[in-house]
Amino acid sequence: MSSIDRLILEFDSALRSVVGGANAHRPIPESDAGGNLGLDAAERKHAAGLMRVNHVGEVCAQALYQSQKLVARNPEIREMLDHSAQEEMDHLAWCETRLQELGSHTSYLNPLWYAGSFAIGLAAGLAGDKWSLGFVAETEKQVENHLESHLEKLPKDDQRSRAIVDQMRIDEIIHGQAAKDAGGVNLPEPVQKIMQVMSKIMTTTAYKI
Template sequence: MIDDLIIEFDKGLKVLFAKPKGSRPRPDLHIEDAELTPDEKKRTVELMRVNHTGEVCAQALYSGQLLFNPRGEGAESLKKASKEEIDHLNWCNTRIHELGGKTSLLNPIWYTGSFLMGSFASMLGEKYNLGFLAETERQVTQHLKGHLDKISKNDLKTNKILEVMADDEEQHAIKAKELGGIDLPRKIKKVMSLTSKLMTTLSAKI
């Protein structure tokens, strides 16, 4: 277990401080950048910083969820989702810097909290683990689609990134349900939603 924790600590440092390397090219590469007003650019940077933090949290959640359930079909689904989320992390990171922004200074805090939440879900067993994954992805999909309504329609590059991310997250949720993920109790969903709102509010500004 000590060796596993050391490996996870190293993985966390890479997620937080190393440049992410995805396996898929950015979906907006063929789209030219638009002229955005200062307000539009500022708004997009804030929203993409939130999305970047969400992807940092996703990596922590998956790592925690795999800690006590490293094998089986559910684990393989988590590993596949984690790999795709690295792509999202890369896309958000590069888009933020293209627009002259910075990622959230609070990411280490969110990573730690998400890892602990994922570890707790992992200890409850695979059905709860997959249920937690499904609910997380459902909330993230809803969150991304909400951002599509807030970002300037002229910003085709950012919109394309978010569309692909939302599709990926939705598929992760569907797969987790298919593998036997249970519907979480309403109170747990509420806590997850409140935690997400706190994260989005703070990471947008800090």
């Protein structure tokens, strides 16, 4: 693939991340229950808020992976990041579909989330591959924790959202381990704390807007 073709594909991914229309390569995880079976208005609103947070997380993931791929020194690491980004695009599409089913919308601040995450990912990538991979591993660990908490917070009858979130959680664990196996280092504790604070701001805001 030529550099121009890759640039076009990356731009298309960025655009779909921000404005919607992400394409999934894997089918949406299914459950035995129907889409909104047994959910009242308050439960649908709560589920939509949580799934919007998850969607924003995937918008940020696309920005992080795209920026880190741009400056990765090792072609094998770039390929690994590209593979993870493709699976994260599935997550993006699944969350978008679920939000539509719940009668809700993606975050109105997606351009801001994407731009901020791209800048952070670029900085991590420029620090070197081992730090970039360490950032990926820590990010995926924190996302995994968020998804586990959402499995507890989602309405008990919302099995469709649960199926999506659970598959996302499984994928995030694999992505984080792949980053570690590729040479990612543990980030300093202050950096981890800053990431947690920023994540808290994002999740609180995205739940509502």
